[in-house]
Amino acid sequence: MTSFVSTSRSRSSYARSLTQDSLSSPGGYQTGPRYLYYRLYSKDGPIQSHNPIYHNDPFIGRILPRHITPPHTGISVKNYLCNVEGLAGATSSALFESLSCQAALEESAQLSLRSHHGHGLLEDEPMAVVVEAHDVRMRQAARDGQSKELTDADLREYRYVYYCIYNKDSVMPSKMSFIPDDNSLGRIDTLSIAPPHTVASLKRRIMNAEGVINQTINLFKDTDGEALMNETDHIYFLDPLASYPGQTEDEPIAIVCGAVFQESRGKDKERQGKDGKRRRRDEGRRREDSDTQLRETRRVDGERELSHEINDANHALSRRFKVTPTRGSLSYSPGWLALKTDEIMHTDGIRTSSKFKTLAGWRACYGYIAINSTGQTGFVPEHAITFL
Template structure:
């Protein structure tokens, strides 16, 4: 008898020793069939995910699977590529790149042998899990040529992909400030976007993430940058690897996003003209499915997704399968050293034991991560809210005032009803890294001011020198107040007068009456004199003392010197700028020099008190020079009997309030309001 037949006979004899061989025969066949397994895979081009012709989930059309028996032996990377390309109708498998995992940085060589059969838990082969499938990156041109798949009428019957979605969060900035992200999910924070990590093609590097964001946001690929966080101090290099399947990757938390910056008009290249400007926002009020298949880009009810995968954020002091009792948990290091407690028995009672291979649960139940997270979420919900609140508080308001060299300039976005020269922006609106130049660009954009080179930024009203464009600014956090953290001491933005005149007039704000009132007014008091004696001041506030005037300290542009105060008074009083002088007191013994600094934010500066004003003198006719013919002499006084917001209707008119005193030359003239034309 030939050895092969003898061996076969022995094998049959062994099988017959148990219930006439029936049960053991079925076991052998079952074990042999089990050597074939499913191979899960995802399709990509270099720009992002590619829909499969044979999706296996109703809400994720980019993942599919084949049986290992469909792959022609020997099982190599080349034979697996050919098989997938045939099923997906993709030509040119030699142009595709196969990665054994999402985390791999290099594609497989075509000759690489793959373990595609068997279900060994100790050594699972490539593609054995939906969570970590094989990746096939195909040529974009080949992907576009493949025939469109027939409509799958049974797609509604497919199961749902229930794996917890994980995102990369990022904040979007253009040249000047924050921009509206096309992937924004919070209507109150439109520059914050996110993308599913499974939409990023391998290899997972900064370069591949950049390419994906360029495609999603539809911006030019030139001059784009990724910064590690909103501080903007660490720039990520294109070759840096990103371990997106771990818990320690930039942008993994919503409250600590990465920063993605782009240039609106790159050198010698502009954004594709077919791409429209998306300036209006719509909020989905319900779900919507295209082709009976939910995709990651389809509309979803406008709500904030709840992330329950807390197991990766919480470290327990002992194993979850231990005995009961009250045990301490610990925040991650980034949360500080605070502690909280939870009752292990109560958590275990909420979990269903998972049977082992023998069908028994055992004394210590095995706990699924998902169920553990669900149980823990209710315990530390308050803690999570506290963490998010504390982190988001790193963003703060930056208060600023606008000026030309002659005086204050109205803001397009005032925050007080009685002071239209002060406004504020959020620190998140300023493009990182936070420098004087980036803050200037942001304010210019908000205020419609062109010509950044003609602007000066002062960190405070008390500063004598403007900031260098490269100066780094602490614009986040409230522990050590940075520039602009106070309404009383805002950042100061001085723009060129011609530039200010060219900016478009702000739209009339019908809600301005609803704004709060600014109650921090403080004045410099002065007495006005011409060549001969006291003169009637245009800012007088006491009809029995018309030469006593006052100006709000916040109307004086920096730097706060005698020169800037003089310039402001010349402008307010409408007098010639030559032969003007300031004296410290009415004694007239101490002349203030032009270069002297005046600390207007202190409690000790000349003119602080009404009964101790400074003295401002001017010459009606300087030697060899006459007063400008366009400046009339205002010798008559008018007292306002009502309120009128004329300046809001036409900038060439004055607004007035009841009791205010106006000086006039007595000549009656008639003009038409600009709005009435």
């Protein structure tokens, strides 16, 4: 792709010259107040500021750095900006040194805010705060009357991303169209894209602008559709000397909705069908196992009741035995006693049977109904018994 060079004055050059012309003394030092300029975003797009500078650009705000609690770090600046913007309860937020930065500032990072240089000095190069979309819905309202004293911003050079949006059959009308006789071509302002500026953030902004919900979309570098855009790739929207996909009306990017989603939905249905069969099979096995355990528990309970009747008839559990080591206690089987090596128990000496579960299913096991040292009654397999 050829490099794009702006033929008009860049916004950065304009802002710098404005600062030098209006805020500098003859010696070259700024004499006006030092502001921190910033823009607010959710991950879906821009958020209007509670501290706007202009009527015609309500998305940029500014504050005096001396109002921020020292030390001036990433976390203190972020907390102050969220607080004055009614977002103090934000569950997640990120602070960017500028709109073109590809990574958020560390919360412990020291920021230069006092001198007439450093972070957020120019409205053309503001800092940025990005919050979650659901936090915007819980945002506190702005104070009334603040916008009455605002002026209009000077005209700026707009930089757009142009695109066409498609479903599986054809191009669709764009909600962001701007040509009366061609509603298929849409565009968004690059300043409306939340940092970091990646294909993923561009994709999310366009989905929000077009109202695309619950669909998978693919972005292509042009309408030929030969080059799929990677969501992790960085895009330099604000560099006047850089080019980017969709920079001109004649070379829009292509956004395809639904095709991958439909295929994915078909695979999901097939997977859900297989999962449903597997769940029904597992539930059937669990019910079978549960019924078997219930029958076994009732049988053992009957043996316990019979044992108590024997005791009542003065047929005491008089035979003593010692628990011997086994390959497994099998204490998880319903109605079985937990076994402890060398523990002394008592039984009536009447041999009976019970069942236990293995990987191959339920199997029978011979043993005795016994009472342990804590007074609990239950089944003990005979291979764990040594009579005394």
